[in-house]
Amino acid sequence: MSSVACVDIGSTWTKAALVGLPAGELLATAQAPTDATDVVRGVLAATAGFPAAPVVACSSAGGGLRLAVVGYEELISAEAGHRAALSAGARVVHVAAGRLTGEGLARLAAAQPDVVLLVGGTDGGEASVLRHNAAVLAASAPLQGRPPPGSRPERATGGEEGALRLSVPVVLAGNAAVRDEVAAVLRAGGVPVSATDNVLPDIGRLAPEPARAAIRGVFLRHVIGGPRLSTDPRLRAWVRTVTPDAVLAGVGVLAAARSGLPAPGVAVVDVGGATTDVYCVPDPDAEQSTLGREAVGVPAARRTVEGDLGVAVSVGALRAAAAAEDVPLVGDDPLDLGVAAATIALRRHLRAEAVYGPDGAGARGSGLVVLSGGVFRHAEPAALAAAAARVAADRGGAGGVLADATVVVDRRYVLAAAGLLADGHAAAAAGLAAALSGAEVLSPPAGR
Structure with missing residues (x-):
């Protein structure tokens, strides 16, 4: 391999750089408009003038990952989760604190997140709010006929007419003492869960890196690997982060x-x-x-x-x-x-x-x-x-x-x-x- 095409898929433009190996010479650059209906088209257009070379890519198409944070207390857990989300390159579209109510769930759904970061409590500390919020999110995801993760919320029909159906994956980064219990509740409700270390293991000690890695993994699995940006399997093979x-x-x-x-x-x-x-x-x-x-x-x-x-x-x-x-x-x-x-x-x-x-x-x-x-x-x-x-x-x-x-x-x-x-x-x-x-x-x- 003598060169590699490095591609950044943006919301407006897709930029490509042909880089020589091993020294890193910048051999050529090009760009093409990002096709919102299928971002692979923009990649192919941007690299059309390059010689055959493997593609590695990053993406912020569609404004990147839309993330909502659900925490325990606005100035502590929710803020810790908010910072973790920002460090992962996500676009934070909603932050909720305290026990989720029907009205709170409606506001969360209206923000149309791609993923929910669920946090709350220090390790070994208060856990009731985290348990409550997990139960609400689990109840909002229909077990049968559930749309793919990352799809937009809908309203249920039949006996639960008017109930919100929020079908998005959850990154769980709260109180480690109840992590397995809370993850089991979410999974039982049909919610895809990535459980990781607490973003706030102790008062005053923020540890966002595990949550950041989990958010990035969700992005790659559910946004890049999902149908929203493209159904072409090459996209998932190209995009690294x-x-x-x-x-x-x-x-x-x-x-x-x-x-x-x-x-x-x-x-x-x-x-x-x-x-x-x-x-x-x-x-x-x-x-x-x-x-x-x-x-x-x-x-x-x-x-x-x-x-x-x-x-x-x-x-x-x-x-x-x-x-x-x-x-x-x-x-x-x-x-x-x-x-x-x-x-x-x-x-x-x-x-x-x-x-x-x-x-x-x-x-x-x-x-x-x-x-x-x-x-x-x-x-x-x-x-x-x-x-x-x-x-x-x-x-x-x-x-x-x-x-x-x-x-x-x-x-x-x-x-x-x-x-x-x-x-x-x-x-x-x-x-x-x-x-x-x-x-x-x-x-x-x-x-x-």
């Missing part, structure tokens, strides 16, 4: 390549049609010198995924968010939309980073900031430099990320490809990441 996971891995590769530099931290802002994602791998020395005791266990690589900030599928929600955040947004110019999405996403990312301590380096301490996404890739250099200056001038917090950093644009979209190759072809992934060192540099605004 969700796009935010692939990009985060690529950001890690890039940060490792910069480890010997004076300011090795990296931040990436990726504006898409449905979501805007922010990633950061801080300088570990700078961050550890400022973090407080309460931030022990901070993950080395972090991201936030904003499912309401996109320049196509989510543009209506983006406008509402811009108004709420007092971010100027006039007209339908794609680059103007991209600036608004990047600004709001960076503000939210910094607010999320505050959980690790007010003085943590995080994205603010990055020596390199990468702008990614079609609105930046296709902009003229002068317009792009002006757009970066607008983000850097933001006084709502976003400007602090770009203030002392070198800002570049990922014109050839190599980070997702680098992430897809990170495990099996480490040298090729490193070669791709190194290509960003020659990317277009956007001069910071005067006075910064």
Whole structure:
């Protein structure tokens, strides 16, 4: 095998990169519109000009995985589950806390999730709410004639007229003391269950990684492997992970390549049609010198995924968010939309980073900031430099990320490809990441 086609299936566009092995030369890039009726068509169109090569892919088509969180208490269990969902690259469409009622189940069903993350209680702690919610979800899934996992909720007929039938898989990540019991209740109701470790094993200790892995597995089995995106079996063979996971891995590769530099931290802002994602791998020395005791266990690589900030599928929600955040947004110019999405996403990312301590380096301490996404890739250099200056001038917090950093644009979209190759072809992934060192540099605004 002398080359591999790395493909990112987005909600609007499908991007492909032909990468030479083993060194990671970027041989060609291409893109095609994503076909919402069958995403395989977009993959075939994007790779049509490439020589025969195996395909590895990531996907955020359809806005990625729609996930609802059902927890015990809003500021503890539900928030822990919410963070775990974000770290898995899911789009969180609903968060519920406390005992599910008929009205609560109706709101949950109205959000049309692809999967429910069921959490509640620390290990060995309160378990009655978790048991109750599992029973409600089990009762909402019909045993006979149940539609495939991931299908949209319907209303039952006959003796249970008006009862909601929510037929989606559940990731169970609550109190470990009752995990087997709760999983058995769900399975008895016909609910597909992935049981994993508690996201909140003890008060103040968040452990999202097992839930994140389980959510990713559900995505691959029920969304990629299901009929919603394509019935073509090649899709499941190609797709390895969700796009935010692939990009985060690529950001890690890039940060490792910069480890010997004076300011090795990296931040990436990726504006898409449905979501805007922010990633950061801080300088570990700078961050550890400022973090407080309460931030022990901070993950080395972090991201936030904003499912309401996109320049196509989510543009209506983006406008509402811009108004709420007092971010100027006039007209339908794609680059103007991209600036608004990047600004709001960076503000939210910094607010999320505050959980690790007010003085943590995080994205603010990055020596390199990468702008990614079609609105930046296709902009003229002068317009792009002006757009970066607008983000850097933001006084709502976003400007602090770009203030002392070198800002570049990922014109050839190599980070997702680098992430897809990170495990099996480490040298090729490193070669791709190194290509960003020659990317277009956007001069910071005067006075910064």
